[in-house]
Amino acid sequence: xxxxxxxxxxxxxxNDPLAAAIEVxxxxxxxxxxxxxxxxxxxxxxxxxxxxxxxxAFNESFVxxxxxxxxxxxxxGGVFSYLAIEGGVSGEPMFGSLAVNARAxxxxxxxxxxxxxxxxxxxxxxxxVERRLDLPEQLDAPIRVVLGPQDDEFGDxxxxxxxxxxxxxxxxxxxxxxxxxxxISHLHGHNIVSDxxxxxxxxxxxxxQPIVLMPDRGTSGGYxxxxxxxxxDLGRLAQxxxxxxxxxxxxxxxxxxxxxxxxxxxxxxxxDLPREAQHAAIDLDALLSANVAGTAxxxxxxx
Amino acid sequence: xxxLPPRMLPSGDSxxxxxxxxxxxxxSNRRVLALDRRLTQTPIAGIIETVPTYRSLLVxxxxxxxxxxxxxxxxxTLALSTDDSENAAKRHWRIPVCYGGEYxxxxxxxxxxxxxxxxxxxxxxxxxxxxxxxxxxTPGWSYLSGLDPxxxxxxxxxxxxxxPAGTISVGGIQTGIQCLPGPSGWHLLGRTPVRTYQLHxxxxxxxxxxxxxxxxxxxxxxxxxRDDAASRGxxxxxxxxx
Numbered sequence: 394x395x396x397x398x399x400x401x402x403x404x405x406x407x408n409d410p411l412a413a414a415i416e417v418x419x420x421x422x423x424x425x426x427x428x429x430x431x432x433x434x435x436x437x438x439x440x441x442x443x444x445x446x447x448x449x450a451f452n453e454s455f456v457x458x459x460x461x462x463x464x465x466x467x468x469x470g471g472v473f474s475y476l477a478i479e480g481g482v483s484g485e486p487m488f489g490s491l492a493v494n495a496r497a498x499x500x501x502x503x504x505x506x507x508x509x510x511x512x513x514x515x516x517x518x519x520x521x522v523e524r525r526l527d528l529p530e531q532l533d534a535p536i537r538v539v540l541g542p543q544d545d546e547f548g549d550x551x552x553x554x555x556x557x558x559x560x561x562x563x564x565x566x567x568x569x570x571x572x573x574x575x576x577i578s579h580l581h582g583h584n585i586v587s588d589x590x591x592x593x594x595x596x597x598x599x600x601x602q603p604i605v606l607m608p609d610r611g612t613s614g615g616y617x618x619x620x621x622x623x624x625x626d627l628g629r630l631a632q633x634x635x636x637x638x639x640x641x642x643x644x645x646x647x648x649x650x651x652x653x654x655x656x657x658x659x660x661x662x663x664x665d666l667p668r669e670a671q672h673a674a675i676d677l678d679a680l681l682s683a684n685v686a687g688t689a690x691x692x693x694x695x696x
Numbered sequence: 697x698x699x700l701p702p703r704m705l706p707s708g709d710s711x712x713x714x715x716x717x718x719x720x721x722x723x724s725n726r727r728v729l730a731l732d733r734r735l736t737q738t739p740i741a742g743i744i745e746t747v748p749t750y751r752s753l754l755v756x757x758x759x760x761x762x763x764x765x766x767x768x769x770x771x772x773t774l775a776l777s778t779d780d781s782e783n784a785a786k787r788h789w790r791i792p793v794c795y796g797g798e799y800x801x802x803x804x805x806x807x808x809x810x811x812x813x814x815x816x817x818x819x820x821x822x823x824x825x826x827x828x829x830x831x832x833x834t835p836g837w838s839y840l841s842g843l844d845p846x847x848x849x850x851x852x853x854x855x856x857x858x859x860p861a862g863t864i865s866v867g868g869i870q871t872g873i874q875c876l877p878g879p880s881g882w883h884l885l886g887r888t889p890v891r892t893y894q895l896h897x898x899x900x901x902x903x904x905x906x907x908x909x910x911x912x913x914x915x916x917x918x919x920x921x922r923d924d925a926a927s928r929g930x931x932x933x934x935x936x937x938x
Contacts, residue, residue: 487895542706588754591756650709652709
């Protein structure tokens with residue numbers, strides 16, 4: 394849902410920026426490790442995080458050793474946090490990806506949300522130093538959109554859409570964010586012939602309350618699409634908590650593509666940005682006892 | 697016939713909707729599929745993926761490789777010089793459907809709205825000769841052209857969050873086969889035991905755009921038997937011509 398945070402968590406543990414990692418939704422989780430130690434990094438939505446009760450910093454790698462419990466509380470400063478694992482996740486790719494789409498039966502090692510008792514095979518922590526990454530602060534600016542492809546189905550309602558204050562409904566999920574705000578009416582009704590959708594397509598069903606299609610979206614839809622959230626702002630929208638108001642702002646395709654390129658450049662440059670963490674203590678005992686193969690993370694509870 | 701140039705509509709910063717028409721027409725769909733084939737044969741640098749639909753081709757691209765204006769121009773030129781004549785349907789499938797009751801909870805309401813009996817609605821739906829115009833939404837969702845205009849009905853005001861696997865439904869002037877459980881704003885007429893998408897079966901996707909379809913009415917007992925066979929990987933749809 395939030396590519397930049399995913400990439401940041403991965404580079405902190407030396408992975409490819411878009412390697413598979415664990416996405417932690419708004420509720421909490423507890424994790425532990427068996428047969429060794431693993432290096433992890435936590436980014437994205439802020440939430441209480443503790444290693445055996447001791448508070449844990451975000452955007453900084455750390456080692457979880459056998460016998461310790463990593464506790465993640467309820468998200469406070471967003472919706473999704475990312476937990477990357479040094480060496481990545483072992484699994485069987487489908488269509489070139491380990492990503493989960495439970496509806497389609499896709500995802501490895503589990504084709505669904507993680508549950509209590511699940512284990513993930515991972516690599517043991519290497520004797521690297523802990524690293525820290527300071528990301529540019531996210532501004533509370535409007536969410537930028539490119540109008541269309543069916544903005545001509547709305548007439549003056551496009552102005553209502555851009556002038557309105559919106560909140561995300563609690564019934565939203567990874568497939569779609571339902572918006573609550575002013576009524577958006579159609580010029581010719583809400584039935585169009587189904588056509589293709591993208592991440593960030595904003596479709597308006599007959600209820601007049603738009604739905605922003607998110608990464609688990611269908612590949613086509615039959616409600617007119619008034620606008621598309623630009624790629625660079627989709628992660629920021631994904632992290633918007635239900636009930637917190639925001640606005641949209643229309644930009645040109647050219648400006649949206651400039652923002653896309655800037656974001657892509659930032660993600661590419663991430664591996665060079667982390668610096669050595671000042672206060673990170675390396676658990677030498679854990680590293681010495683680390684078993685190179687057969688280390689496993691144990692999701693004790695996924696609340 | 698005059699061939700109009702398609703409209704190039706931005707779908708955000710990394711996709712273009714190449715729109716050949718606004719309605720369901722086999723002519724537009726043929727042009728969509730022809731442009732899609734052309735792009736497979738002669739790829740354009742920067743194009744990542746294409747999604748053919750009834751009336752438009754959605755082209756996902758990388759804005760770091762090619763910009764909106766340049767790609768639009770390129771696609772417009774290709775679309776006008778692409779021959780859509782070799783697009784004849786090659787396969788015909790007969791798909792079993794159990795209509796009404798718990799299998800199609802909207803059948804009675806839909807029939808009332810159309811001022812006909814549920815049986816008359818089913819008879820008209822079964823009589824249709826359909827063509828797979830696109831595969832989309834969720835894996836295996838097959839959108840069909842060829843619905844009897846007398847069966848057209850507006851989509852529901854608010855989509856349902858949960859509809860069952862195998863649902864056969866009508867939305868607007870479209871009908872379709874939904875493979876996986878999921879949200880839908882269409883009217884649910886029945887269910888088929890056929891899995892149009894099944895992981896670990898060969899082929900994973902049963903239908904392709906251009907295939908033709910007819911439906912056969914089955915009862916609950918037959919549904920249960922074929923559903924059981926389908927769960928073990930049987931295709932359970934009849935391939936009538938190859």
